[in-house]
């Protein structure tokens with residue numbers, strides 16, 4: 001609980017100092033979280049995954065040193081994302097245990113592999129945290145196809161079932177589908193799976209990470225040829241229906257759907273390519289991504305430097321990153337990768353309230 005509070009406080013404080021950072025052109029905040037793409041190795045080969053090009057894993061000692069640096073710096077949240085971290089379960093548990101001991105709020109994403117009762121008990125024993133399980137459909141056919149793996153659905157479902165059976169008080173589970181042309185009709189079904197197991201739910205919109213597509217340099221009808229998962233024009237009514245059903249569920253089952261209503265509605269405009277991004281992208285002031293080879297990066301702006309060669313704090317305050325932040329502030333790409341998801345202080349407080357309510361209910 002203390003770590004969640006620390007994260008929320010840091011986020012609110014970060015919100016306050018952002019304007020000053022932008023005005024002075026000097027980053028006065030520390031990141032709210034660090035995303036470590038620990039490895040590119042995975043047993044699945046999802047067509048939308050970009051991390052698989054790295055066939056390596058960040059060495060244990062480098063990760064432990066990074067955790068120590070983050071703890072000393074006071075960065076509150078530490079996320080490990082794919083490849084599949086649970087393919088290296090014992091080493092991964094030691095990393096999570098260390099991060100928890102150092103006071104970081106741990107979070108990781110998994111496709112469900114090896115997420116069994118023994119692992120969950122161990123994770124809870126070493127302090128717990130937050131877990132995201134990817135589930136792209138409520139049927140085997142859809143999820144297996146989306147994940148390009150026969151048996152992916154059972155694996156994800158088993159993970160969710162495992163959580164449902166024991167639901168440790170210090171572990172929060174979120175079920176997250178990537179919304180694409182292939183699973184528009186199954187969002188409600190995935191929501192139900194999450195709800196029944198006491199998990200949270202949030203939708204991530206498919207992102208081809210391709211500026212040309214979203215900046216409308218490619219004609220709409222051409223997109224599907226290049227990116228088959230992009231929602232096709234004939235499916236726009238189904239897209240709308242699907243989002244509206246989640247908006248309703250958000251009202252009838254408060255506290256489960258994490259996307260804001262605005263974010264959900266933006267997904268319709270996004271796929272129809274009518275979304276314009278008029279805000280300022282603040283991601284550069286909140287997060288930093290570490291790749292499996294140790295290099296750090298921000299969105300699509302290339303290498304900032306390696307944590308194997310420089311302390312993370314130095315990278316965060318480097319001139320290179322400061323230049324990238326300026327570019328990011330000017331970005332007009334209508335993406336939904338967090339920039340549009342910036343939460344206000346009110347939203348943080350209401351999320352905190354919902355969280356407490358869930359914890360008290362058990």
Ligand code: SF4
Nearest residue numbers: 042044046049082083
């Ligand atoms: S399960 Fe995750 S890490 Fe593995 S291939 Fe799919 S998206 Fe990539």
Ligand code: SF4
Nearest residue numbers: 281299328331335339
């Ligand atoms: S809005 Fe931000 S996160 Fe999105 S593409 Fe632009 S710089 Fe990247």
